[in-house]
Amino acid sequence: MPRSRRAGPTSLLLGALILLLASGCAGSRPAISVTRIPGDPPPQSSFPISVDRPTVSTPTNAPAAIPVPIEQPAPPPAAAVANPPTNTVPQAPSTPPPTNWVRLDSWTARHPGVRPAIQAGSKILRIGGATSLLGFEPLPTQGTVLLHPLDVAKNLDPLLDSSPPWRRRSVVIDPGHGGVNAGTRIITGNRFEKEFTLDWARRLKPLLEAKGWTVTLTRTNDVDLSLPDRVRIAEASGAELFVSLHFNSAFPSQTAEGLETYCLTPTGMPSTLTRQYADDPSSRHPNNRFDAENVRLAWRIHRNLLAAVGMKDRGIRRARFMDVLRGQDRPAVLVEGGYLSNPGEARRIATPEYRQRLAVGVANAFD
Ligand SMILES: [Zn+2]
Numbered sequence: 001m002p003r004s005r006r007a008g009p010t011s012l013l014l015g016a017l018i019l020l021l022a023s024g025c026a027g028s029r030p031a032i033s034v035t036r037i038p039g040d041p042p043p044q045s046s047f048p049i050s051v052d053r054p055t056v057s058t059p060t061n062a063p064a065a066i067p068v069p070i071e072q073p074a075p076p077p078a079a080a081v082a083n084p085p086t087n088t089v090p091q092a093p094s095t096p097p098p099t100n101w102v103r104l105d106s107w108t109a110r111h112p113g114v115r116p117a118i119q120a121g122s123k124i125l126r127i128g129g130a131t132s133l134l135g136f137e138p139l140p141t142q143g144t145v146l147l148h149p150l151d152v153a154k155n156l157d158p159l160l161d162s163s164p165p166w167r168r169r170s171v172v173i174d175p176g177h178g179g180v181n182a183g184t185r186i187i188t189g190n191r192f193e194k195e196f197t198l199d200w201a202r203r204l205k206p207l208l209e210a211k212g213w214t215v216t217l218t219r220t221n222d223v224d225l226s227l228p229d230r231v232r233i234a235e236a237s238g239a240e241l242f243v244s245l246h247f248n249s250a251f252p253s254q255t256a257e258g259l260e261t262y263c264l265t266p267t268g269m270p271s272t273l274t275r276q277y278a279d280d281p282s283s284r285h286p287n288n289r290f291d292a293e294n295v296r297l298a299w300r301i302h303r304n305l306l307a308a309v310g311m312k313d314r315g316i317r318r319a320r321f322m323d324v325l326r327g328q329d330r331p332a333v334l335v336e337g338g339y340l341s342n343p344g345e346a347r348r349i350a351t352p353e354y355r356q357r358l359a360v361g362v363a364n365a366f367d
Contacts, residue, residue: 102152105144111160120145123272124315127159130303131315132295135269154266158292164300164366165293165331170214170239171366174324175201176246176334179224184249186340188347193340194222196349197245200337203359204245208366214239227323234328241297242332243362244324247349251341258312260336261302263294264325265318272317285326293331300365301333308361309354311338311345335362 104118117126120140125132134155136148147156175197177183183193198219205215216237218230225233234242250256265271267284287294298316306313314336319325325332337358338345348354 100149101139101146102149103141103144104138104147107147107152107156114160116156118145118147125151125155127156128299128303130299130306131313132299133272133315133317135265135318150266150269154269154291155295158295159299161292161296165296166240166366168214168240169212169366170216170237171208171241171243172216172218172234172237172239173201173204173208174218174230174234174242174244176244178219178222181224184247184251184340186346186350187251187254187343188350191350193247193249196247196337196340196355198222199352200245200355200358203356204362207359207363211363211366213366228327230324231327234330234332240330242325242328242330243297243301244332244334245362246334246336248336248339249341250339254342256339257342257345258314259302259305259309259338260314261298261305261316262319262322262325262334262336263298263316263332264288264291264322265320266291269318271319271321272315273319275319275321277321279320283320285320287326287328287330287332289329290331294333297331297365298333301335301362304364305335305337305358305361308357308364309338 104116108114108116114127118124118134118138120138123134123137125134132155134148134151136151138145138147138151140146175194177192177194177197179194181194183197185192186196198221201217202220205217208215216233216239218233219225230244248256248260262273264285264287265279265281267288268281270281271279295316302313302316322334325334338349340346340349
């Protein structure tokens with residue numbers, strides 16, 4: 001996963017804390033290895049739902065059918081949604097919520113073909129066979145839940161439009177890391193994220209071209225490329241979409257697993273992932289012009305990837321520190337194709353067969 005700026009010097013104490021707490025693939029500027037940075041979920045042997053830092057514990061089986069329409073009945077809610085831990089369900093608020101919050105039953109009554117699964121006190125949203133993480137915890141109310149208006153506008157309403165978020169079929173595929181910026185190291189050996197992202201991109205390019213897409217790769221060999229350069233390449237190409245490919249790490253935890261897809265946090269909403277960066281909800285970035293298209297693109301890719309590889313669904317998430325996304329003048333997403341810190345996933349990622357399935361999964365989103 002890319003970081004927006006080079007980490008500054010840290011004390012030994014902070015360094016130890018970072019190693020203890022952080023997760024995610026290595027930054028693109030500082031070289032090699034590390035990998036865990038405050039703000040990510042801490043190492044853990046399972047993924048309990050927590051109010052402050054929701055994680056996804058949905059089944060690993062993928063949705064049965066891919067082409068999208070949300071008008072199809074949604075699959076059964078995830079176990080985590082159906083049976084939330086009792087200690088995360090808040091009591092009815094003692095003061096009335098803001099009047100602009102939206103009743104879920106009213107929203108679904110206006111959109112009868114859509115059946116989102118949402119639980120009070122949990123940011124997990126299940127819709128159309130994939131998980132997304134809300135910006136705000138829904139509030140309990142009589143017979144339904146209340147949703148923050150930004151979640152309705154930025155996470156639910158965009159998915160009512162199942163048409164493709166493109167017109168010309170031109171895309172930039174960005175293999176994360178490269179050169180001295182190796183990304184995270186695989187737990188099972190001495191290979192690095194940069195090799196796997198490049199191979200994923202090389203496999204994806206011909207699949208997209210066969211569907212009539214014009215494809216630009218930000219790098220085609222093992223070179224270091226800054227995040228601003230990746231954005232500049234997208235600018236120069238004139239492509240209408242941008243997809244960055246990465247693999248994840250939660251080292252030293254070896255249990256974190258699954259797929260994540262990121263897009264830029266809409267203005268006014270807190271991010272799912274902040275790492276050590278200040279997350280200013282009032283900030284507005286160039287890519288925020290594409291909030292609706294971002295989540296539509298993320299949802300298509302995430303859902304198709306789940307179907308192609310059958311891994312745990314960790315959800316569509318939001319971050320605003322990623323320069324490679326927020327400076328984009330086009331819809332842009334970042335995909336984490338599994339955990340190199342998880343021995344089981346690492347062994348799969350190390351196989352060409354798995355990377356081909358990752359490529360097919362992304363390509364299927366561009367039909
Ligand atoms: Zn990465």
